[in-house]
Amino acid sequence: MDAPQQLLSISFPPSSEPFDVSKVAGNASPEIKERISNLHKFLHTFVPAQYKDVAFFGRSIQERFVVTEVSVLEKKDEPSKLEGRVVVELDVNEEMINGGGNIHGGCSAFLVDMCSSLAISTLGLATEGTQYPTVSQAINMIYHSPAAVGDRLRLVNTSMTLGNRAQSARTEIWNVTHSRLVASGTHIKMKPSAPPKANL
Known part of the structure; x- marks a missing residue:
């Protein structure tokens, strides 16, 4: 039997832009909530400097x-394992439609x-104290x-x-406005290979 996954008690350097996590539900630590919920900072951590000000896709x-x-949370069917859960909301606007x-x-x-x-990163931060750059x-x-436009x-x-x-994760996209499932997906990610060494 695999050893149960353990939660780590971790701390991050104080943010230069304090983020209020009081309205973010869930049992993750305030430090992890701040890291994951402050998406502007979190997502741009992985953007190379030359693209910080570019209107890149999405x-x-x-x-x-x-x-x-x-x-x-504990996995329902595998209690010795943990899973990360992150809920995100947004409204459909015209740039998202066909x-x-x-x-x-x-x-x-x-x-x-x-x-x-985000769910993968949450679990990594909680159990290993870190997150890894990965590719799809x-x-x-x-x-x-x-x-449709305006639906939540x-x-x-x-x-x-x-x-x-x-690593892998699954997502369900729910239409809050009409109480129905829009789409579901599974995502498999991997750590990128190390870049080749330059020949001198």
Whole structure:
């Protein structure tokens, strides 16, 4: 039997921009909530300096993410293991839709890409005290129903595995306005290979 995963008591350097986590639900520590919920700072940690001021793909969408819950829970069917859970909300706007006026399937996949990664990072911070840069290996999507401009989306993201090389998570995109499932996806990520050494 695998040894139970343990939560670490960790602290991060004080933020230069204090972030109020009092409205963020969940049982994660205040330090982890601040790290994950302050998305402007968290996501831009991974952006190279030359692109900090660039309107890169999806930037204006991810800047509207609102984190409402950050938790670390026992897995229901595997109590010796833990899972990270992060809930994100945002409204559908015109830059997210297709020609039919509903959220584009590619945009839904982008949401799964970005938000499922938060659940993986939450678990990594809680159990290992760190987070690793990772790249996507596969995203599998199922589309269930449309969401139109103005509809409120709720993305429930849960980590599945946190391995030395590969990690995985799942996401459900719910339409809060109409109480229905819009899309669901699974995301497999891996640590990137080390860059080749330069020949001298």
